[in-house]
Amino acid sequence: MSALIDYTLHLADNTLILGQRNAEWCGHGPVLEQDIAITNISLDLIGQARSFYQYAAELKADGSTEDSLAYLRTERDFKNCLLVEQPNGDWAQTMLRQFLFSCYQFFLYQQLQHHTDTRVAAIAEKSLKEVRYHLRWSSEWVIRLGDGTEESHNRMLKAIDELWRYTGELFIPVAYETETGIKFTSLKEAGLNNIRIVFNEATLPVPENVYMQTGGKTGVHTEHLGFILTELQYVQRAYPGSEW
Amino acid sequence: MPVQDFEKIFQEKIDNEIKIEPKDWMPEAYRKTNIRQISQHAHSEIVGMLPEGNWISRAPSLKRKAILLAKVQDEGGHGLYLYSAAETLGQSREEMINDLHSGKAKYSSIFNYPTLTWADIGAIGWLVDGAAIMNQVMLTRTSYGPYARAMVRICKEESFHQRQGFESLLVLSRGTKEQKEMCQDAINRWWWPALMMFGPRDSESTNSDQSMKWKIKRKTNDELRQNFVDMIAEQIKTLGMKLPDDMLKWNEERRHYDFGEINWEEFWQVVKGNGPCNKQRLVARKKAWDDGEWVREAAAAHAVKRNKTKAA
Numbered sequence: 001m002s003a004l005i006d007y008t009l010h011l012a013d014n015t016l017i018l019g020q021r022n023a024e025w026c027g028h029g030p031v032l033e034q035d036i037a038i039t040n041i042s043l044d045l046i047g048q049a050r051s052f053y054q055y056a057a058e059l060k061a062d063g064s065t066e067d068s069l070a071y072l073r074t075e076r077d078f079k080n081c082l083l084v085e086q087p088n089g090d091w092a093q094t095m096l097r098q099f100l101f102s103c104y105q106f107f108l109y110q111q112l113q114h115h116t117d118t119r120v121a122a123i124a125e126k127s128l129k130e131v132r133y134h135l136r137w138s139s140e141w142v143i144r145l146g147d148g149t150e151e152s153h154n155r156m157l158k159a160i161d162e163l164w165r166y167t168g169e170l171f172i173p174v175a176y177e178t179e180t181g182i183k184f185t186s187l188k189e190a191g192l193n194n195i196r197i198v199f200n201e202a203t204l205p206v207p208e209n210v211y212m213q214t215g216g217k218t219g220v221h222t223e224h225l226g227f228i229l230t231e232l233q234y235v236q237r238a239y240p241g242s243e244w
Numbered sequence: 245m246p247v248q249d250f251e252k253i254f255q256e257k258i259d260n261e262i263k264i265e266p267k268d269w270m271p272e273a274y275r276k277t278n279i280r281q282i283s284q285h286a287h288s289e290i291v292g293m294l295p296e297g298n299w300i301s302r303a304p305s306l307k308r309k310a311i312l313l314a315k316v317q318d319e320g321g322h323g324l325y326l327y328s329a330a331e332t333l334g335q336s337r338e339e340m341i342n343d344l345h346s347g348k349a350k351y352s353s354i355f356n357y358p359t360l361t362w363a364d365i366g367a368i369g370w371l372v373d374g375a376a377i378m379n380q381v382m383l384t385r386t387s388y389g390p391y392a393r394a395m396v397r398i399c400k401e402e403s404f405h406q407r408q409g410f411e412s413l414l415v416l417s418r419g420t421k422e423q424k425e426m427c428q429d430a431i432n433r434w435w436w437p438a439l440m441m442f443g444p445r446d447s448e449s450t451n452s453d454q455s456m457k458w459k460i461k462r463k464t465n466d467e468l469r470q471n472f473v474d475m476i477a478e479q480i481k482t483l484g485m486k487l488p489d490d491m492l493k494w495n496e497e498r499r500h501y502d503f504g505e506i507n508w509e510e511f512w513q514v515v516k517g518n519g520p521c522n523k524q525r526l527v528a529r530k531k532a533w534d535d536g537e538w539v540r541e542a543a544a545a546h547a548v549k550r551n552k553t554k555a556a
Contacts, residue, residue: 030536
């Protein structure tokens with residue numbers, strides 16, 4: 001049970017933190033249509049986070065709510081992967097982060113929709129429709145920027161250099177993932193294969209032999225997470241016990 | 245046909261409630277007034293994303309965060325329909341955006357006020373969207389077809405936003421002492437700027453007469469402002485809060501609320517660019533546009549490559 005709770009929280013934290021990051025673009029996007037698109041993706045991710053937090057709260061059955069789980073846990077409790085907490089950087093970095101995460105999420109949810117836990121399976125199945133769109137949209141952007149101008153290509157190279165080292169931990173199971181039944185080897189193969197196809201079309205190299213950073217899934221984060229939570233949790237913590 | 249005849253036919257259409265469509269003949273001043281007004285409206289939606297957007301990261305619950313994200317996203321969508329409606333009159337979106345950045349085009353002054361606490365988000369929904377709706381409901385019947393049709397869609401979403409804003413304040417008004425104070429404080433700060441949204445008094449308004457004749461507008465600034473005051477003066481009773489106006493009082497004879505005088509000096513100063521946030525709003529919009537230039541260039545370059553591949 002405790003592994004399932006931790007795993008559900010991990011899924012929730014991933015989507016909350018990426019949703020929070022993407023929302024920083026709202027009102028500041030490079031063109032209005034894309035401003036709307038990234039905000040929409042943020043909204044989908046927050047929606048997924050809510051479903052997972054609500055389920056985790058039910059499993060905990062200790063008075064926890066979606067909000068207490070999102071707003072009152074601290075840096076070391078959050079189990080999101082390191083990738084999602086990385087700064088937005090420029091549009092290239094945000095697009096690459098979204099692509100890498102959506103690619104992972106797409107193949108993960110495909111497995112999770114058949115999970116033995118029917119609630120997790122149902123949330124994954126429902127979210128898969130959204131993730132398919134996120135993956136398509138972000139793939140198009142990776143291709144467009146990789147195979148656009150010299151500047152956009154160079155910015156994508158820089159983004160890969162920045163973010164690739166956070167992809168390793170996605171495929172290394174931690175304790176609460178060992179009983180999930182997820183086939184990590186095929187997840188990694190499918191993910192990498194998809195990345196190769198998109199990078200190839202984008203005329204971008206797939207990095208090799210990069211030393212991978214790990215720790216997010218067990219609560220050892222980069223320095224960015226503390227700042228994200230400070231902003232996210234400020235009102236709840238300033239006015240404890242209030243309804244909003 | 246002489247121009248006078250075109251003008252006569254045009255005015256007859258307006259008098260007979262027939263919508264003017266993009267390819268119809270129209271007086272140059274009608275075209276210009278519509279471009280000015282629709283693009284100003286579009287810019288207001290886009291600039292309006294900033295004061296509200298800055299609370300998305302700090303929204304106090306996941307539900308409120310989702311509602312706010314959806315709302316700000318709707319505003320972006322409204323901006324899009326409106327830019328498209330204005331484009332039917334022959335000005336490109338890029339030209340309109342350049343006019344915004346150069347200061348030639350205006351946007352609603354209300355967005356030059358800062359959002360200081362969470363309660364401001366509720367107050368904007370209730371008061372600012374509430375004031376906007378007064379104007380927008382009227383505009384669903386405006387004489388230029390594409391604008392009127394865009395407004396029908398926008399109005400549906402705006403009235404939803406207004407209810408959400410009110411509901412959010414209602415929760416605060418029933419909450420802790422601090423929440424009640426936050427709620428009242430936000431109302432105090434947003435009330436007068438919301439009244440200013442209707443523009444100068446009718447006696448001072450330069451564009452009104454012609455706009456009424458062309459049915460671009462159907463109610464005057466003062467009429468709309470009065471309708472708004474009458475609506476809010478009733479709604480605030482449910483919140484158990486007060487409007488910051490000692491002159492506010494029901495006038496049985498007029499069957500309207502009387503209310504105090506707007507600070508017109510402040511109104512004109514904000515219009516001229518001296519509001520609390522005029523500078524930072526424009527800087528933020530320009531920065532988004534300038535930072536996005538390489539992205540737009542890359543997208544265009546890639547589209548050219550893709551078309552070439554297709555053609556080959």
